Amino acid sequence: MTAYTGRIASTARSRTVGSRIATSLLYPLGLPTLLLVLWGLVATRTTSRFFPDPLTIAEAFRETWVGPAFVEDVLPSLARLGLGVAASIVLGIAAGTVIGLTRWLRELLEPLLEFLRAIPPPVLIPVVMLLLGITDTMKVVVIASGAVWPILLNTIDGVRGTDSVMTETAESFQVTWWERLWFLVLPAASPRIMAGVRQALSVALILMVISEMFASSSGLGYRIAYFQRNYLIAEMWSGILLLGLVGVFLAVAFGLVERRVLRWYHGIREVNRA
């Protein structure tokens, strides 16, 4: 029944190519445009200095971030973010696989990990600052030490959940340990691992910003806090916009990687559903 109505709707709509393109553009772009216009109207009417109109912000964005500031502030921030995330992925998957496969180790560490994970990651910033001083290493360590938990715990769960029939089959075919790890355990755990990486990315971004707001003389987080303290309102908004763009970019990039890594998995689910 639903398929039937669907077809009628589409034939009615596909009368002209032009109107089809218009609707497919209107849906994703309509509301954002409306909101921007609304913001602009409110900004010109209001007496509050804290909400400049979108054009001013766009102008400030171009002046602030296009040029040397991009190399001095944005790239180092992103490099620290990338290093931290990479370290947490390697560490989380390696440790998670070992812990997940070894029963006594898992039971030994479970309560401890449960506690360590519950510590709000930004609280680690003062601790790592105390141990390492205010350095780039400290920021990378902060990012990694906050982002590692979702990956680690998800890997443990994923490795544990490997299908026992497959494990036994692999054993009776005398597949070597490394091969079993590479062809069975890691692929079986990969959906969970990717879910962990997704959480880790958002934690890492938060830690990147706060670690720079706290202790830095460069970087995105530092810049935004600096603009705020000096009442450079439009510049501050442009920084927030840039952070938003970084967040969106990370989400899109992750989506692409995930689709590639888990292609087999999505395929199986689609077949099962049909």
Place this chain on the structure above:
Amino acid sequence: MRVFPTRRLRALRKAMLGVVGLTGFLVVWQLIPTLGLINPLYLPYVTDVLERLFEQLVDLAFWRRLGSTMTSWGIGLTVATVAAVVLGTVVGLVPFLRRATHTVVEFLRPIPSVALIPIAVLMFGIQRQAALVIIVYASFWQVFVQVIYGVADVDVVARDTARSFGLTRREQLSHLVLPTTLPYLMTGLRLAAAVALILAITAEMVIGNPGLGRMIELSRSAGDAAGLYALVVVTGLLGLMVNIVFRFIERRVLSWHQSVRGEEPL
């Protein structure tokens, strides 16, 4: 019959190993400054940290700060949940709205909430409201996205059946949409509770409104390592408690649902 003792034995072994793990962690921590691997100024002895922790527990000022943090947490979580459930249900049920809001949601959701700290400070100054902006923004998306997924997950056959039996809109909401959405909502709520706590403490650290986070920042700048570590342990215990409580609520509310019912016949 014979399964029971082995299962109990196994549970006992698990608990024992867990205690051994925790003790081992504390012993290693104590040994690192004792052996001089790290200066006790930077990594204080466990005994000192625990002593400080117990000192805090009998200090009224500590409880007041804890109360302040948890108040921000509670208000933020409630506001975010109510807003997300209402908006999520409306947007999820109306296909037009779902298509129209998609881009905006996908752009706003990945913005790290801490990016909003400067605006919040400008708008509200060093007050709880500034922290609430951050808390609500972060936890809103956790619930909102889950509610939208949940509302969209209503079984097509069940919906058509309800429609042909002439259920009113309100009946459909309470008998069809609500039971389908509840597991998603509970997941979102559990995530949001953890996120709200993280941001309540973060906001206090960065903005400086009174609470545990500000205390952490103060003991860092005062060079009071033992106090700092004691507070970190406190936040960990707090996070653990929030997790446990919300997992418990989830199991209670969803006791009728297959995901809980089918787990173990205990």
